[in-house]
Amino acid sequence: xxxxxxxxxxxxxxxxxxxxxxxxxxxxxxxxxxxxxxxxxxxxxxxxxxxxxxxxxxxxxxxxxxxxxxxxxxxxxxxxxxxxxxxxxxxxxxxxxxxxxxxxxxxxxxxxxxxxxxxxxxxxxxxxxxxxxxxxxxxxxxxxxxxxxxxxxxxxxxxxxxxxxxxxxxxxxxxxxxxxxxxxxxxxxxxxxxxxxxxxxxxxxxxxxxxxxxxxxxxxxxxxxxxxxxxxxxxxxxxxxxxxxxxxxxxxxxxxxxxxxxxxxxxxxxxxxxxxxxxxxxxxxxxxxxxxxxxxxxxxxxxxxxxxxxxxxxxxxxxxxxxxxxxxxxxxxxxxxxxxxxxxxxxxxxxxxxxxxxxxxxxxxxxxxxxxxxxxxxxxxxxxxxxxxxxxxxxxxxxxxxxxxxxxxxxxxxxxxxxxxxxxxxxxx
Numbered sequence: 001x002x003x004x005x006x007x008x009x010x011x012x013x014x015x016x017x018x019x020x021x022x023x024x025x026x027x028x029x030x031x032x033x034x035x036x037x038x039x040x041x042x043x044x045x046x047x048x049x050x051x052x053x054x055x056x057x058x059x060x061x062x063x064x065x066x067x068x069x070x071x072x073x074x075x076x077x078x079x080x081x082x083x084x085x086x087x088x089x090x091x092x093x094x095x096x097x098x099x100x101x102x103x104x105x106x107x108x109x110x111x112x113x114x115x116x117x118x119x120x121x122x123x124x125x126x127x128x129x130x131x132x133x134x135x136x137x138x139x140x141x142x143x144x145x146x147x148x149x150x151x152x153x154x155x156x157x158x159x160x161x162x163x164x165x166x167x168x169x170x171x172x173x174x175x176x177x178x179x180x181x182x183x184x185x186x187x188x189x190x191x192x193x194x195x196x197x198x199x200x201x202x203x204x205x206x207x208x209x210x211x212x213x214x215x216x217x218x219x220x221x222x223x224x225x226x227x228x229x230x231x232x233x234x235x236x237x238x239x240x241x242x243x244x245x246x247x248x249x250x251x252x253x254x255x256x257x258x259x260x261x262x263x264x265x266x267x268x269x270x271x272x273x274x275x276x277x278x279x280x281x282x283x284x285x286x287x288x289x290x291x292x293x294x295x296x297x298x299x300x301x302x303x304x305x306x307x308x309x310x311x312x313x314x315x316x317x318x319x320x321x322x323x324x325x326x327x328x329x330x331x332x333x334x335x336x337x338x339x340x341x342x343x344x345x346x347x348x349x350x351x352x353x354x355x356x357x358x359x360x361x362x363x364x365x366x367x368x369x370x371x372x373x374x375x376x377x378x379x380x381x382x383x384x385x386x387x388x389x390x391x392x393x394x395x396x397x398x399x400x401x402x403x404x405x406x407x408x409x410x411x412x413x414x415x416x417x418x419x420x421x422x423x424x425x426x427x428x429x
Contacts, residue, residue, distance in 0.1 A: 002059040002093075003088060004092045005276065005277075006279060012045055012099065012100055013099070014046055016047065016048070017068075020046045021410070022044045023046070024095055026045075027277065028043060029076055029236070030345060032049055033121060039137060040053040041079065042122075045098055047118060049117040050117075052090075053113050054419070060093070061093055064089045065086070077128055078264060088276055091276060105214070124178065126175070126270075127177075128170035128350075130351055131350075132172060133353050136169060136354065137161075137332065137359045138166075139360050140331040141202075141329065142363060144157060149375070162289055162290040167337070175267075178270055181418065182418055184384055185245050187248040189247040202245035202248050206244045207370065208358040209368035210242070211359065211402070212326055213334050214272060215349070215350065216233050216239070218349075221347050224342050224345060227335050227339035228299055231275060231335055235275070236275055239402050239416045241271075244263070246261070246371055249258050256302070269414050273411065280406060282303070282304055285301075285331070296336050302334065304328065305404055307326055308324070309321060309400070310322045310323040310368070312399075313397040323365060323378060324365060325366045370389070374390050399417045400415060
């Protein structure tokens with residue numbers, strides 16, 4: 001089945017900005033609260049949110065096998081479970097409905113009033129209920145930087161890194177959508193001049209520039225997913241800020257890896273951009289430096305050219321760009337990650353989220369964390385207001401944006417925006 005929604009010549013009858021992240025060729029999926037306090041599944045074109053539940057009830061998806069309530073739920077999990085064929089049918093139909101040459105909805109003012117919302121009339125929600133969350137460690141540049149800082153510069157990568165997509169199972173309960181603030185975490189740290197740890201607020205709160213993909217029901221217990229079939233089970237992608245407390249992490253991560261340093265929050269962009277929408281921006285991954293085991297060898301291009309940028313905005317101040325990176329820098333791609341994740345028979349379900357790990361490039365201005373950008377605090381960043389940052393301070397807002405662009409079209413993810421608040425203090429009773 002062809003992806004007709006991707007036609008670069010298609011125009012919409014909606015009035016949208018020319019440089020929008022959400023042209024009619026995008027058609028992402030999300031969940032939002034409407035002006036009538038109704039939660040619905042929707043999509044976005046330009047600066048309009050579109051109520052897919054209402055669109056379905058009005059008969060615009062006739063001929064597509066959908067349950068009556070598929071878009072009337074508070075998560076996308078069931079829709080994602082319907083599989084790739086259904087996702088493509090729905091996305092193609094939405095493109096047809098809003099095509100400049102289709103007047104059915106355009107000329108029906110009552111239906112338009114029911115279906116269309118401006119962005120100030122909605123409140124974005126978590127798009128999926130995340131059952132399981134995995135965080136990979138797939139940027140060679142990032143892993144090398146971390147190994148150089150904390151271990152031996154001559155042996156920065158651990159022996160397994162070039163052979164497997166390293167990852168760990170994290171928690172899902174504190175994954176939150178853009179706009180929800182995060183409190184500075186507390187935990188144990190060990191001062192350099194002490195043999196024993198102390199308890200208190202983290203002094204090294206950091207962002208991590210990542211992306212995450214969301215899966216559908218993919219396999220049964222014991223059944224691996226072949227690397228060249230992995231993309232069939234990936235619904236789409238979001239921007240992902242994996243907050244990190246570096247001082248807590250340094251003390252706790254040996255021998256089992258991050259724990260409290262990571263599980264206090266991860267923030268995501270609320271619109272899931274589908275793999276179909278990203279198809280025109282497919283590109284090659286870096287070439288393997290070691291011979292791969294057969295289950296990790298793939299054919300074709302499995303990465304995507306996605307421009308990424310991180311901004312910091314101090315309280316009452318201006319945004320300032322900190323880093324420009326690209327998803328295509330990742331050494332291990334999503335297909336390899338999912339194939340490795342399931343090669344032992346681990347089952348994957350609808351709504352599972354798998355993050356890329358910090359995405360750093362080879363130049364200093366492309367590093368994906370404050371830890372790297374300031375080289376563990378030794379090179380503070382000067383902001384426009386004259387202040388300096390080694391790590392993220394209270395009331396700073398971290399913003400991440402991402403988009404793809406070629407000669408024909410631009411597809412974006414919008415942004416994930418999160419403010420760091422001081423340590424949580426219980427309200428007095």
